[in-house]
Amino acid sequence: MAKFTVDTHLFRELGELLVGRDSTALIELIKNSYDADATEVVVLGRHLDDPEKGLITISDDGTGMTGTQFERGFLRVASRLKDSGDRKSRKLSRRFTGAKGIGRLAAHKLAKLLEVESIPWPFDEEDGSQPNPSDDERLAIDARIDWDAVEKFETLDKIDDSDAVTVQHLPVPSSASSGTVLRLSKLRRRWTKSERARFFAEVQSFDPPAFLTRKLRRSIVEEELLFDEPLVRLASSEGRQFSVRLEGEFASGDDYWRLMEEHASWVIEIRCRPGDPKVHYAIAPTKRTLKDLPNAKPYFADHDHPAAETGPFFDARLFLRKGNLAVTGDQRTWASRSSGVRVYMEGFRVLPYGEPQNDWLKIDADYTRRARTLDTLKNWDLEDLDYPDDKDAALTFFPNNNYFGAVFLVHEHAENMRMLVNREGFVPEGGYDHLTLLVRTGIDLCTRVYASASFLDREARRERRRKARTEATEEPSKLQQDSPASTPSKLGASLREATDVIAKTRAHLISTGQGHEAKDLADKLSGVSKELRAQIDRTDEMISEQSLLRVLASVGTQMSAFVHEIRSLLGASQAVEHALENLAADADLTPEQRRKLKMVLQAIGELRRGLEREASYLTDIVSPDARHRRSRQKLAERFEVASRLIALSAERRGIRIENQIPGSIKSPPMFPAEVTAVFTNLLSNAVKAAGSDGQIRASAHLEDDGSIRLLVQNTGVAVDLPKAESWFLPFESTTAEVDPVLGQGMGLGLPITRRMLDDYGAEIRFVPPATEPFATAVEIKFPGDK
Numbered sequence: 113m114a115k116f117t118v119d120t121h122l123f124r125e126l127g128e129l130l131v132g133r134d135s136t137a138l139i140e141l142i143k144n145s146y147d148a149d150a151t152e153v154v155v156l157g158r159h160l161d162d163p164e165k166g167l168i169t170i171s172d173d174g175t176g177m178t179g180t181q182f183e184r185g186f187l188r189v190a191s192r193l194k195d196s197g198d199r200k201s202r203k204l205s206r207r208f209t210g211a212k213g214i215g216r217l218a219a220h221k222l223a224k225l226l227e228v229e230s231i232p233w234p235f236d237e238e239d240g241s242q243p244n245p246s247d248d249e250r251l252a253i254d255a256r257i258d259w260d261a262v263e264k265f266e267t268l269d270k271i272d273d274s275d276a277v278t279v280q281h282l283p284v285p286s287s288a289s290s291g292t293v294l295r296l297s298k299l300r301r302r303w304t305k306s307e308r309a310r311f312f313a314e315v316q317s318f319d320p321p322a323f324l325t326r327k328l329r330r331s332i333v334e335e336e337l338l339f340d341e342p343l344v345r346l347a348s349s350e351g352r353q354f355s356v357r358l359e360g361e362f363a364s365g366d367d368y369w370r371l372m373e374e375h376a377s378w379v380i381e382i383r384c385r386p387g388d389p390k391v392h393y394a395i396a397p398t399k400r401t402l403k404d405l406p407n408a409k410p411y412f413a414d415h416d417h418p419a420a421e422t423g424p425f426f427d428a429r430l431f432l433r434k435g436n437l438a439v440t441g442d443q444r445t446w447a448s449r450s451s452g453v454r455v456y457m458e459g460f461r462v463l464p465y466g467e468p469q470n471d472w473l474k475i476d477a478d479y480t481r482r483a484r485t486l487d488t489l490k491n492w493d494l495e496d497l498d499y500p501d502d503k504d505a506a507l508t509f510f511p512n513n514n515y516f517g518a519v520f521l522v523h524e525h526a527e528n529m530r531m532l533v534n535r536e537g538f539v540p541e542g543g544y545d546h547l548t549l550l551v552r553t554g555i556d557l558c559t560r561v562y563a564s565a566s567f568l569d570r571e572a573r574r575e576r577r578r579k580a581r582t583e584a585t586e587e588p589s590k591l592q593q594d595s596p597a598s599t600p601s602k603l604g605a606s607l608r609e610a611t612d613v614i615a616k617t618r619a620h621l622i623s624t625g626q627g628h629e630a631k632d633l634a635d636k637l638s639g640v641s642k643e644l645r646a647q648i649d650r651t652d653e654m655i656s657e658q659s660l661l662r663v664l665a666s667v668g669t670q671m672s673a674f675v676h677e678i679r680s681l682l683g684a685s686q687a688v689e690h691a692l693e694n695l696a697a698d699a700d701l702t703p704e705q706r707r708k709l710k711m712v713l714q715a716i717g718e719l720r721r722g723l724e725r726e727a728s729y730l731t732d733i734v735s736p737d738a739r740h741r742r743s744r745q746k747l748a749e750r751f752e753v754a755s756r757l758i759a760l761s762a763e764r765r766g767i768r769i770e771n772q773i774p775g776s777i778k779s780p781p782m783f784p785a786e787v788t789a790v791f792t793n794l795l796s797n798a799v800k801a802a803g804s805d806g807q808i809r810a811s812a813h814l815e816d817d818g819s820i821r822l823l824v825q826n827t828g829v830a831v832d833l834p835k836a837e838s839w840f841l842p843f844e845s846t847t848a849e850v851d852p853v854l855g856q857g858m859g860l861g862l863p864i865t866r867r868m869l870d871d872y873g874a875e876i877r878f879v880p881p882a883t884e885p886f887a888t889a890v891e892i893k894f895p896g897d898k
Contacts, residue, residue: 123263133311134222146458148292149351153171154357155169155357157360163300171293171294174291175232176290176292209457220259222296225296226296227297228255228292229293230252231250231291232250233290251284255277257276316362319459320459325341325342332398334399337381338382344458344459372516376431377401379397380431380517380558383426386525393557395561424547426525426550428519430518430558452512458522469694472548473552475515486556688716743784747777747779747787765806766805766806768807770809793861797861798826817896823879823891826888875893878891
């Protein structure tokens with residue numbers, strides 16, 4: 113009689129080859145512990161870089177397995193054990209995460225040898241609820257599966273009576289705790305350093321961080337949004353208690369979720385439930401954002417679910433982070449790896465969603481093409497946002513690495529979300545399409561709400577400026593008559609009239625024989641005339657300066673858009689650098705190719721660091737916080753902010769910048785942007801003058817009367833002190849050199865600096881250097897409080 117037979121290579125096909133990555137295989141084994149009603153799982157890794165010594169153990173406190181369950185469930189390929197009844201666990205009524213009966217073959221992906229020890233929970237196998245009093249003892253399972261030995265046989269039916277698979281039933285005391293231990297040894301292969309790093313990162317991220325699943329802290333968002341805690345697992349309160357402890361080489365290092373949470377700018381929450389035809393959205397600014405946009409408010413919206421009968425239904429909590437985290441080293445690597453919107457099913461992460469190169473929501477694709485429309489909102493009525501129909505609203509969109517958060521699914525609410533057989537991702541069909549649409553809609557809605565808040569903030573600032581101008585122009589006719597623009601013509605007319613009078617008077621004196629008196633009068637009036645002409649020339653210079661300042665002010669109105677573009681370029685450079693780093697780590701490159709790639713990485717790194725400096729400086733100067741309220745500024749900190757912008761030019765010239773300003777010394781109440789601008793102007797001049805391998809030093813001390821004397825010295829060419837005041841006149845540039853960062857001087861830096869300081873009673877002047885080897889020194893004296 114003909115019959116089907118099964119080749120032993122089936123294990124390799126379903127285990128080693130079908131499961132996409134090692135981390136997925138390990139997570140599948142952890143999920144088996146969850147299905148067995150474990151409340152705690154311990155995963156231990158030892159010698160993972162050595163296949164012969166390597167060991168992975170997964171221990172849990174679940175219900176374990178009886179002999180029947182082990183044979184019908186664990187040893188039966190594609191078992192239907194979890195696919196019967198209500199598909200829930202017996203003890204805690206958890207919905208099973210597995211259904212295909214091949215998850216346990218993930219062990220084949222990781223190791224050649226699998227050992228199983230399991231002590232069953234003492235329940236009656238018929239109803240699964242009560243201990244079986246007829247059993248005098250429980251039998252534990254002690255099994256061993258040697259996959260290499262199994263595959264030496266041609267077909268499965270030839271394995272019987274061999275040592276490839278051995279099972280022993282051992283008696284255990286009735287008081288013994290139930291649970292299962294899996295030991296995986298003889299690892300399949302030696303992992304490279306980059307492979308191990310990626311594996312650890314993926315394993316450590318299998319469950320969601322606590323701040324995504326707990327009530328939002330009031331220090332982040334004050335308002336109540338859609339939910340306190342998202343629905344992560346559909347189970348009883350006891351059934352939801354599940355933790356995994358990673359030990360040995362799996363032990364996670366520091367994580368920085370608290371840092372990410374505190375740098376969040378906006379929060380997005382989405383909720384949709386079976387029986388509710390609407391999808392609910394909440395968009396809220398964080399307290400960090402309210403410092404910049406004090407008029408921003410939470411926004412709530414409902415919209416029809418595109419598949420209200422079938423779902424999927426889910427909770428989501430996402431965060432938008434504007435700008436870049438001011439971190440380096442491990443924190444920067446961790447933040448880059450942890451960005452993106454992840455997906456969890458019954459609390460277990462579904463890869464590859466949310467990985468750095470994964471763009472499942474098409475965020476980076478739309479960001480790159482700079483789309484001017486938010487397609488998901490084109491049928492929405494958003495008139496209540498108090499925002500005009502601005503075609504450029506979508507340009508406030510952020511790239512993928514500025515978002516982080518999670519979408520939480522449970523099987524019962526997402527039955528049309530089918531997992532791929534390799535356990536990596538969902539089948540791309542209707543349920544998945546609806547999920548991406550609903551989540552992306554929340555992100556687009558946040559973009560629109562942020563644009564509206566920014567617009568209202570700009571309007572409020574314009575209104576404040578308009579009101580200030582109105583108050584300052586209560587006597588417009590007088591101001592118009594006395595305006596600087598009319599001064600030169602008035603002085604010129606007066607001078608001409610005076611000249612005519614002088615000529616007539618002189619002629620009269622001569623005609624009456626008073627020639628000597630006429631000469632004295634002419635000499636005196638000539639001096640007055642020269643002084644008037646000098647006054648006219650100075651007034652013309654003032655008018656030219658004011659005209660140019662108005663031009664610069666108009667350029668400043670575009671600064672916000674410019675800063676946004678700088679940030680966009682920074683995001684693009686970070687993405688390119690990250691991609692190249694992955695290529696350098698993973699690709700099989702020749703030494704010459706690796707050398708050239710390293711050179712490209714260095715160039716991209718310099719570009720990124722330059723953009724970071726520019727973005728940081730511009731944000732510090734033009735942000736509302738920089739001019740929101742006057743306060744006493746730590747001069748050392750403001751000097752450091754200005755130094756970051758100048759650092760690249762200084763490094764290229766070999767110039768060393770020293771900050772010896774005591775940290776305790778503070779300015780009078782000033783805007784942060786003003787103090788930063790003062791130091792930037794002084795440093796840009798000092799870098800240009802210091803010369804190659806030069807030195808710049810800033811120092812300060814308190815005088816007995818409470819005043820502050822601040823000195824900025826530089827090497828290079830000395831300033832001629834008797835003529836030094838000329839550099840404080842407009843358009844007297846100290847250099848004609850064009851620097852790629854500092855630009856070419858316009859002769860306005862020092863005059864503007866002096867006028868800003870004048871407002872606070874401070875003085876600035878050139879003085880002799882205090883010490884060698886410095887050639888030039890600028891002193892600022894801030895008045896004291898006494």
